[in-house]
Amino acid sequence: MSWEKLVEQKIQEAMAAGEFDDLPGKGKPLDLSAYFATPEEVRVSNSILRNAGIVPEEVQLLGEIAKLKESLEGCADDGRRKEISRKIDELTLKYNLLREHSKGSGKRRF
Numbered sequence: 578m579s580w581e582k583l584v585e586q587k588i589q590e591a592m593a594a595g596e597f598d599d600l601p602g603k604g605k606p607l608d609l610s611a612y613f614a615t616p617e618e619v620r621v622s623n624s625i626l627r628n629a630g631i632v633p634e635e636v637q638l639l640g641e642i643a644k645l646k647e648s649l650e651g652c653a654d655d656g657r658r659k660e661i662s663r664k665i666d667e668l669t670l671k672y673n674l675l676r677e678h679s680k681g682s683g684k685r686r687f
Contacts, residue, residue: 635679638672 591597612620642665649661
């Protein structure tokens with residue numbers, strides 16, 4: 578059996594078992610505008626890095642900022658809140674500088 582037929586068979590079996598029934602966004606069109614707005618060479622490099630488990634620094638920073646914002650919401654200690662807010666500001670500045678640098682150079686940094 579060819580590789581393609583094996584993959585197709587596995588997909589058909591999963592569909593028959595209902596494994597795709599509750600996927601997020603089911604029945605809605607995919608929004609690929611951001612994907613196609615990204616230059617092809619960047620899409621390819623992003624795909625390679627994603628498959629290798631590596632994320633761009635900008636994405637990593639956004640994740641850290643989101644976690645800090647969550648911890649800020651649940652924090653009652655004023656000193657700790659100030660520390661978290663300072664770290665959020667620091668990471669936000671770093672993120673903005675990275676974005677500006679990548680815009681100016683015409684390339685993305687990874």
